[in-house]
Amino acid sequence: MTLEGGCYCGALRYRIEGPMPRGGLCYCRACQHASGGGPNAFALVAPDSFTWTKGTASQFARPDLPAPVIREFCPDCGTQVTTLRPGQTKRIVKIGTLDRAQDWPGPGFAIFTAEKAPWHALPPDLPAFEGLPPSR
Ligand SMILES: [Zn+2]
Ligand SMILES: [Zn+2]
Numbered sequence: 001m002t003l004e005g006g007c008y009c010g011a012l013r014y015r016i017e018g019p020m021p022r023g024g025l026c027y028c029r030a031c032q033h034a035s036g037g038g039p040n041a042f043a044l045v046a047p048d049s050f051t052w053t054k055g056t057a058s059q060f061a062r063p064d065l066p067a068p069v070i071r072e073f074c075p076d077c078g079t080q081v082t083t084l085r086p087g088q089t090k091r092i093v094k095i096g097t098l099d100r101a102q103d104w105p106g107p108g109f110a111i112f113t114a115e116k117a118p119w120h121a122l123p124p125d126l127p128a129f130e131g132l133p134p135s136r
Contacts, residue, residue: 005098006054007074007081013054014081016093020105021045023095027120028112034071034080034094039120041095041107042083050082050091057081109133 001020006013023043031040057072069092070084083092095101110122114130122128 003098003100003103004053005081005093007077007079007097009074009077009079011055011076012057012074012079012081013052014093014097015051015053016043016045016049017051018046018049021049021093022108023093023104024107024109024111025123025126026111027116029115030069031112032115032117035096037117039110039116041101041104043093043095043104044088044090045093046090050093 001018003016003021004013005016021043023041025039025041027039032038034040055074058075059070059072061068061070067086069086071080072082072084073080079097081094081097083094085092095104098104107123107126110126110128111133112131113122113128116122
């Protein structure tokens with residue numbers, strides 16, 4: 001299986017190869033900032049399955065947090081494409097940056113639901129966690 005994607009302007013491109021990556025929906029406040037207000041749909045991609053094919057991502061990590069995630073984004077259009085989390089070997093890829101988001105089978109779980117807004121609707125029957133899942 002091969003999935004391709006990139007940022008809004010096309011300066012940053014990537015390819016995912018291997019098994020279809022699983023992932024979920026994140027309702028944390030940081031993802032609400034990055035997504036525009038809704039949950040962030042993401043896939044967890046093994047390091048050797050992910051390749052940047054065009055451009056160089058800029059990185060940002062909040063200096064005021066003890067163990068911040070690293071957000072990787074396009075230096076031209078600002079679209080965040082991936083996140084690297086300390087302790088998580090897999091790259092977190094934003095589903096909205098896939099060329100064909102419809103090819104992804106959908107979220108398998110929801111996380112950080114304690115931070116969701118009252119008007120966010122959780123998909124029915126989706127396993128949901130108030131923070132990170134207990135076993136990763
Ligand atoms: Zn761009
Ligand atoms: Zn989040």
